[in-house]
Amino acid sequence: MRGRTLLIGTRASALAMAQSGLVAAMIEKATGLATELVSVRTEGDDVRIPLSSPPRPGAFAARLRDVLVAGEVDVAVHSFKDLPFAPVEGLSVVAIPPRAVARDALVSRAGIGLDALAEGSRVGTSSPRRAAALTRRRPDLRIVPIRGNVDTRVRKVRDGVVDAAVLAAAGLNRLGRGAEITELIDPAVLVPAPAQGALAVEMRCDHPWAAAVAHLDDPDSRLRVVAERQVLSGVQATCTTAIGAYCQFTGSSLGLIAELSDHRGVEHAHVELRTTLGDDRLGDATRLGERVAAKLMGRA
Ligand SMILES: NCc1[nH]cc(CCC(=O)O)c1CC(=O)O
Known part of the structure; x- marks a missing residue:
């Protein structure tokens, strides 16, 4: 960290800048630190790459994570739905701020x-x-x-x-x-992408301000995102997999809808399951996601 200014790495698109600006304001409010946005150009931003050869998985996030690991920025803000499931060693999604509309x-x-x-x-x-x-x-x-x-x-x-x-x-x-x-659009008609509408605030695990920034975390949003992303992982999705997962939270229970389709939408599997939440809420969300993924894959 440089002095008392947290450097926030962001993609340069208008949407990414707006999202990072929101997170910057939340961090300033929660920590009293100043922030500065640092724009990073990513492979996913290159519109010259033809549609027939989509950018490599996680193209939007990969370079941002590289500069975060290298210590060039303190925080990275991602659209959570663009973040690959695989964790990066030394990095942690310290906060999922209150999620916007997923639809x-x-x-x-x-x-x-x-x-x-x-x-x-x-x-x-x-x-x-x-x-x-x-x-x-x-x-x-x-x-x-x-x-x-x-x-x-x-x-x-x-x-x-x-x-x-x-x-x-x-x-x-x-x-x-x-x-x-x-x-x-009704989520039953078009199931949103896993984690759509949620932001991921990522930092190095050993960063001295990681615990302070973690105060931005919204536990209900995290619960829903954990369940939805577990489906992604369970079906071993890539960014060209037609997979939707949408979790609803009703206080004492979680409902999860998921849909997996072939490219024309003809062959598809639609699964809906619900679970009651116990003391280990994140564990319950993870297990719900696993069960839904297994059903989608025809294994349960
Ligand atoms: N794939 C691009 C992308 N990544 C995140 C969003 C929207 C914001 C969000 O879902 O949080 C979008 C644009 C879109 O899908 O229309």
């Missing part, structure tokens, strides 16, 4: 919902999970791969390149674009 959002040119879209409408998404669920709900829709940041994707709807696009509601809201949302 996916439809942004349509006509301002209408998914079921009201005209037959054969073009819907933009490059996510196999979103494409599979949309195709299942509306086999007539034409799925158009679109990439780029949130603004680019919203612009493609405005410009009529596509009739609609599906994005994470949390990203739109954090960029002040919540008014563009025409439908918050």
Whole structure:
């Protein structure tokens, strides 16, 4: 650490900067320390990489983790859904701040919902999970791969390149674009990505301020994310696996919905399980995720 300023590593996209800015404000409030954002360009930001060869797993997070391990920054802020399951030695997700809306959002040119879209409408998404669920709900829709940041994707709807696009509601809201949302899609129709809407605040385990920053952690958000990410791990998902997992918390119990699809959404498995929470809540969440993953894989 340099003096009393914590350096916060972030990707340079508008969304990443907005998210890191939120976390910076929370850290300043909780610790009294000053913070400074340090933008880091990652492999995942390179839009020249064609869709046919997606960036390597964890491309958004890998470089950020490298600079964190190297001590060039004190904190890294990630969209939790972009973080690979495998832990990095010496690093710890010290805090999961209160999670935003997990759902996916439809942004349509006509301002209408998914079921009201005209037959054969073009819907933009490059996510196999979103494409599979949309195709299942509306086999007539034409799925158009679109990439780029949130603004680019919203612009493609405005410009009529596509009739609609599906994005994470949390990203739109954090960029002040919540008014563009025409439908918050029911998680039973489109199961959100594991940890969608949650942020991961990562630090070196031995960092002198790790315990202080850990105060930002929201235990309920952590519980849900742990269950959802256990599904990711259990099905050995890569970033091209069409896997959704969505956990709901009702005080004394956890409910978990998960869905695994082939790329056209034809073959799919949908699982819903619930567990009562005991004294070991994180253990219960982990076991729920494991059971759901095993069912998805047809082993239970
Ligand atoms: N894969 C990109 C990505 N990573 C996190 C978010 C949104 C914010 C979040 O889920 O926390 C997005 C954009 C999107 O899916 O529309």
